[in-house]
Amino acid sequence: MSASMQAIADQKYKYGFTTDIEMEEFPLGLSEDIVRRISAKKSEPAWMLEWRLKAYRLWLTMEEPDWANVKHPPINYQELYYYAAPAKEQPKSLDDVDPELLRTYEKLGIPLNERAALAGVAVDAVFDSVSVATTFRDTLSKSGVIFCPISEAVREHPELVKKYLGSVVPVRDNYFAALNSAVFSDGSFVFIPKGVRCPMELSTYFRINARNTGQFERTLIIADDGASVSYLEGCTAPMRDENQLHAAVVELVAMDDAKIKYSTVQNWYPGDADGKGGIYNFVTKRGACRGKNSKISWTQVETGSAITWKYPSCVLQGDGSVGEFYSVAVTNHHQQADTGTKMIHLGKNTTSTIISKGISAGKSDNTYRGLVKILASASGARNFTQCDSLLIGNECGAHTVPYIESRNSSAKLEHEATTSKIDEDQLFYCRSRGLSEEDAVGMIVNGFCKDVLKELPMEFAVEAQKLLAVSLEGSVG
Amino acid sequence: MLEIKNLHARIGEKEILKGINLTVPDGEIHAIMGPNGAGKSTLSYVLSGRDGYEVTEGEVIYDGQDILALAPEDRAAAGLFLAFQYPVELPGVGNANFMRTAVNAVRRKRGEAELDAVAFLKLARAAVKNLSMKEDFLKRNVNVGFSGGEKKRNEMLQMALLQPGLAILDETDSGLDIDALKIVAEGVNALRSEKFSALVITHYQRLLDYIVPDMVHVLSGGRIVRSGPASLALELEAHGYAGLEAA
Ligand SMILES: Nc1ncnc2c1ncn2[C@@H]1O[C@H](COP(=O)(O)OP(=O)(O)OP(=O)(O)O)[C@@H](O)[C@H]1O
Numbered sequence: 001m002s003a004s005m006q007a008i009a010d011q012k013y014k015y016g017f018t019t020d021i022e023m024e025e026f027p028l029g030l031s032e033d034i035v036r037r038i039s040a041k042k043s044e045p046a047w048m049l050e051w052r053l054k055a056y057r058l059w060l061t062m063e064e065p066d067w068a069n070v071k072h073p074p075i076n077y078q079e080l081y082y083y084a085a086p087a088k089e090q091p092k093s094l095d096d097v098d099p100e101l102l103r104t105y106e107k108l109g110i111p112l113n114e115r116a117a118l119a120g121v122a123v124d125a126v127f128d129s130v131s132v133a134t135t136f137r138d139t140l141s142k143s144g145v146i147f148c149p150i151s152e153a154v155r156e157h158p159e160l161v162k163k164y165l166g167s168v169v170p171v172r173d174n175y176f177a178a179l180n181s182a183v184f185s186d187g188s189f190v191f192i193p194k195g196v197r198c199p200m201e202l203s204t205y206f207r208i209n210a211r212n213t214g215q216f217e218r219t220l221i222i223a224d225d226g227a228s229v230s231y232l233e234g235c236t237a238p239m240r241d242e243n244q245l246h247a248a249v250v251e252l253v254a255m256d257d258a259k260i261k262y263s264t265v266q267n268w269y270p271g272d273a274d275g276k277g278g279i280y281n282f283v284t285k286r287g288a289c290r291g292k293n294s295k296i297s298w299t300q301v302e303t304g305s306a307i308t309w310k311y312p313s314c315v316l317q318g319d320g321s322v323g324e325f326y327s328v329a330v331t332n333h334h335q336q337a338d339t340g341t342k343m344i345h346l347g348k349n350t351t352s353t354i355i356s357k358g359i360s361a362g363k364s365d366n367t368y369r370g371l372v373k374i375l376a377s378a379s380g381a382r383n384f385t386q387c388d389s390l391l392i393g394n395e396c397g398a399h400t401v402p403y404i405e406s407r408n409s410s411a412k413l414e415h416e417a418t419t420s421k422i423d424e425d426q427l428f429y430c431r432s433r434g435l436s437e438e439d440a441v442g443m444i445v446n447g448f449c450k451d452v453l454k455e456l457p458m459e460f461a462v463e464a465q466k467l468l469a470v471s472l473e474g475s476v477g
Numbered sequence: 478m479l480e481i482k483n484l485h486a487r488i489g490e491k492e493i494l495k496g497i498n499l500t501v502p503d504g505e506i507h508a509i510m511g512p513n514g515a516g517k518s519t520l521s522y523v524l525s526g527r528d529g530y531e532v533t534e535g536e537v538i539y540d541g542q543d544i545l546a547l548a549p550e551d552r553a554a555a556g557l558f559l560a561f562q563y564p565v566e567l568p569g570v571g572n573a574n575f576m577r578t579a580v581n582a583v584r585r586k587r588g589e590a591e592l593d594a595v596a597f598l599k600l601a602r603a604a605v606k607n608l609s610m611k612e613d614f615l616k617r618n619v620n621v622g623f624s625g626g627e628k629k630r631n632e633m634l635q636m637a638l639l640q641p642g643l644a645i646l647d648e649t650d651s652g653l654d655i656d657a658l659k660i661v662a663e664g665v666n667a668l669r670s671e672k673f674s675a676l677v678i679t680h681y682q683r684l685l686d687y688i689v690p691d692m693v694h695v696l697s698g699g700r701i702v703r704s705g706p707a708s709l710a711l712e713l714e715a716h717g718y719a720g721l722e723a724a
């Protein structure tokens with residue numbers, strides 16, 4: 001590729017810059033010693049270290065899953081850094097955060113200064129392996145809401161962490177979950193007490209910066225009886241030629257009548273147009289609707305990453321509980337996405353809704369993989385699933401793999417699926433009105449995703465729309 | 478001024494336009510009539526730059542510019558507008574958003590300032606009112622679930638907002654009730670000026686009662702086989718196209 005072509009290709013991923021600050025890194029590779037050092041770095045209590053070590057030993061006995069429709073060279077886990085953090089002591093107050101970091105988040109469109117912040121949104125900013133700032137904590141604590149880095153929660157709220165950590169995604173759940181349990185370094189912790197409606201949107205902004213570093217974030221959100229919260233995560237990374245691993249675990253717990261809305265705008269570096277570089281996004285996300293009439297809603301807009309492997313799921317235990325999954329997954333160039341959801345119905349009259357929109361362009365592959373499981377106890381359960389795939393060009397692939405298991409004859413399940421190519425008539429119609437081909441594709445794709453995008457908090461829907469258009473640049477013509 | 482000179486075009490191996498010659502001076506409205514399958518829609522698509530049509534000979538000059546060399550969006554910016562015979566549905570795309578994006582894309586290319594949401598909405602509401610459309614049209618998705626007549630009116634709404642220099646109306650009158658027909662005609666007549674010209678493709682004289690054309694052309698078998706004043710349309714209505722092809 002010529003230099004100018006490269007410049008054009010690069011400019012499409014506008015978050016690809018690196019931040020130049022002094023970092024502290026642990027030596028390469030993974031061992032019991034590294035696990036101990038991570039734990040010590042976070043001044044963790046002994047029980048937490050034990051938990052990590054157990055997970056590490058278990059991980060050693062496990063194998064990487066191979067059932068997803070993705071291909072990549074073997075990952076050498078001994079050639080990754082498991083801990084990287086700005087070298088300076090973590091500041092106590094926002095005013096003391098390294099200006100270079102503040103500038104970084106500013107550039108990403110996330111001002112950490114509370115005066116400049118997006119109205120009504122509190123942010124936890126995670127930079128490589130640590131949380132560097134959490135805004136509006138005082139405001140939130142007035143209503144009893146705990147919003148802090150999980151490393152802090154381990155120290156300050158051990159009773160809550162002990163009770164819930166690993167209760168939704170057990171350590172042994174899968175290879176990447178076990179790995180994360182051993183080495184997770186930061187992420188957010190949210191606790192909304194009984195009857196409280198969280199007064200602000202909460203969000204975590206994940207940034208991978210350091211080279212060859214894996215990011216293993218851990219997020220735990222608990223909404224107690226009658227509580228509700230809307231949470232959003234965003235993710236970006238610099239453009240680097242080598243692949244980087246992001247293996248996160250997110251656990252949600254909703255008690256009686258509680259509501260959790262979890263939205264993701266995932267824009268990790270996808271690699272270049274030739275498929276070089278990009279993040280391996282291997283993530284386990286699951287929510288437990290423990291209480292009656294509780295509700296967990298996942299909305300995701302997945303545009304980044306070289307490979308996405310992720311199935312935000314709901315375990316519908318409480319009677320009358322509701323699970324929702326709204327997903328847009330875009331793949332372009334050589335990206336691969338294998339994503340979907342699992343809805344496990346245990347309680348009576350539980351309902352789930354799955355709306356998945358997959359868009360594939362370039363030479364990419366996009367798979368929806370979903371499971372709807374109705375257990376014998378779940379009488380009156382209902383599911384509605386709709387999976388639509390849109391193809392742009394002739395070299396990409398779209399696959400739909402829906403599994404349905406029903407052990408209760410009173411359950412009602414509906415499934416609809418469509419696959420279509422981007423419509424030439426629609427493109428021409430838009431262009432004849434003056435829209436460029438790229439804007440036309442953006443407009444049609446946004447229309448295609450409307451049912452999902454409207455689920456995003458308003459402030460982020462506009463961002464997501466722009467992101468969709470940018471991700472598909474160069475996909476037609 | 479639009480000048481079409483010896484225009485030949487084909488779809489795949491099949492030649493549809495076989496040497497069209499047509500000149501539409503600024504400020505004039507010309508009607509194109511002709512039997513089904515004559516190539517009227519093909520002509521409108523070739524003029525607006527749809528893929529799949531190969532121009533094998535001839536040229537099209539608009540405003541001194543060879544428009545066949547332009548992408549469809551650049552033709553729109555140059556002032557061309559096509560009201561589709563079969564308007565296309567855009568699921569999930571709000572009508573107001575679509576039109577504002579289009580209007581601003583064209584304004585940008587013309588070097589004019591973009592309209593903000595408030596300014597646009599004001600214009601759009603006025604245009605909707607002129608066309609006696611319900612205001613909820615702006616909120617609905619582009620053409621989705623619109624009746625045939627509503628789709629045609631929506632085309633006219635877009636035309637009013639895009640303010641083209643040359644409009645091609647491909648059977649915009651088909652499927653319209655009498656009241657809608659008058660409204661559409663008023664919409665076209667409202668644009669009439671020194672700088673506006675139009676090609677009105679129609680099968681029926683009744684539209685031409687309201688939009689009185691400067692010239693009527695008969696397109697048949699891929700050629701203009703006859704041209705005349707407005708009265709030619711009445712003649713065709715009385716006698717049909719029989720015998721014209723040979724002429
Ligand atoms: N994609 C295509 N492939 C092959 N033939 C085509 C295609 N599109 C149009 N044609 C043919 O080209 C000829 C002209 O079609 P066109 O739609 O331009 O006619 P028209 O004059 O607009 O007719 P009508 O009055 O029915 O709208 C017809 O014979 C039609 O079958």
Ligand SMILES: [Mg+2]
Nearest residue numbers: 517518519562
């Ligand atoms: Mg036609």
